[in-house]
Amino acid sequence: MTATKGLEGIVATTSSISSIIDGVLTYRGYNIDDLAVHASFEEVIYLLWYGRFPVQSELDQLLRDLSESAAIPSELVEQMRLYPTGTNTMAALRSAVSALALYDETANEMSSEANFRKAIKLQAQLPTIVATLSRLRAGLEPIAPKSGVSIAHNFLYMLNGEEPSELAVKALNQALVLHADHELNASTFAARVTVATLSDIYSGVTSAIGALKGPLHGGANEAVMVMLEEIGSFDRVEDYVQTKLDNKEKIMGFGHRVYKGGDPRAKHLQKMSQDLSQLQGNTELYDMSVRIEEMVTGQKGLKPNVDFYSASVYTILGIQRELFTPIFAISRVSGWTAHILEQYENNRLIRPRAEYTGLTNQKYIPIQNR
Template sequence: MTTTGLEGIYATQSAISSIIDGTLTYRGIDIDELADNARFEEVVFLLWNGDLPKAISLFQLKKDLVNYGTLPNEIHSLLKSFPCNARPMDMLRTVVSALPLYELEVKELSPKENRKKAIKIQAQISTIVAAIQRVREGKEILSPKPEYSFAQNFLYMLSGEEPSTVAVEAFNKALILHADHELNASTFSSRVTVATLADIYAGITSAIGALSGPLHGGANEAVMSMLEEIGTEDNIEPYIYQALSEKKKIMGFGHRVYKLGDPRAKHLKELSKKLTQLTGQRQFYEMSIKIEQVIAREKGLLPNVDFYSATVYQSLGIKKELFTPIFAISRTSGWIAHILEQYENNRLIRPRAEYVGPQKRGYVPSEKR
């Protein structure tokens, strides 16, 4: 059986996350429960270990994520060497691929060493993304503080200021909602890579490469660009109708595996409403509501996780060029869970391709072509 884009094909078995009848779960726990109650560190532990952590395990994970979050000085120099117009996702991919140069046991694939690398990568990717923005602004690179949570530390390392409680709670929830999503393109890329027994850094680098494409990780950045281009509510219908007439894709709507709506979208919609009100950017929320209504009426499509995450991140003072790298911070937790699962019961992933080209052709010498 062949299918375009492998749609409907089960490529592996996994116990990490599920999408059944429109419900998303992490290790069997509904995403709604996790989004409303959990800390991101708890979700990281859950994805990697199968159960929520006890207090001592959670304390140790938080401590490790801070201790490993400081970047080598050589990585600081690398970040500062990039062209001033370099894209953040290109910077992120390059820096992550350089991390194993400073890892003594990079080729050691024992479960113990892989767990150690997993914590290092999860900790450092947050610092890297914050550092990318600070380097672009000519500011000092910061390291995480031991008294801060993971979400709190990222916002601090980005701005250099203590974030508000509201901002931390919103960002924590956004991290949880993006943490894993079954066998999406970047996750599948990571599993294919480590199935060759490449190291965990190679798997994460592959995943970042897949995430950088606009059909996967760049949608919320495109949504923010669309809102800025539209400008006011009065321009929404003319803009959308023209885009649809020209068969342009309106980013942030529809999803291959959700027919009745993305269960994560409602949480981000509520966050967008709350944050835009607090920051005086209510117009972006109101515009988003109007766009949602027009697309539902004209195309029958509902928002996915990317649509309202754009205005959430905008309200948190995050520049749109950083939206996809932030997606990578969160999704690294899921990528690592899948990488560890792949290592546990590994077999090289090598599908076949159904050949549909010409057959029984002979070689023709160059003078007779």
């Protein structure tokens, strides 16, 4: 047996949910470019779960189900109040989602119907948890979710306590669509490994959040914003980036293991960053990002991935950077749950082997002779 580091290029399972073929990302066969421009996030959720787009009555029912499930247990809110000050937001989200299972009497029911209901709960409640965590950290009281509005609208409302603008909702909706699924990425694989043991859906999503927390996965967008804050202004971009390049230091938000010709999602967030910047009347963050891209792509041939421009989009929307990765989770839980449901339908325990590189032929020596 010969190991493949990072399982790169290894085909570990079959799936009909999303694909990346010749640099083109599709959900259920629909090109991400088409979905990013035209689809609502709720339509994409339905598509990922059921394999097709809903008709209007089905979409209306999904919206009702999500609205009815969006409130979180009051006991969980009280738990979150006790989280230590300064707790990493993804660590807090991981703990809160794990705790959700304690308040769901059907948590361990494994019927298809029960698991679909739990998928709805998880999709509906993650935005509420993230908004609640943010407000509690700021010393503010949580805001109850609204009924009859989209997930993007509801999240911004619960976060800020005021009705969001149409463009803000459009921007967040597009970001949620773009992040919804991505074939067998690290967090999705973690979720499938967990539920392949026939553990419950909450455990699968908790595992996925743990994987997403890392800076080489979901945490990259937060790292991009840290870099932009360190640079501070457009006139400092070239010196900062050139120093990084000369020292062969990693610049976050560039390159992707799967996309060699560039991440197809990045251009949509770049356009949204530009539009939001111009509407705000301050294009410095966008201009800084464009100049960084020109230098990194020009000198290293690396192109921006989905994380790079999402950082400026979220910042222009007034979202604090510690929420960037949790927002990724709000979107990706749609894909995680789709993959979990698919894993349950045709399950086999995921148990790969390892190439052993340690010592051999060792003999036990009594302790007095060592």
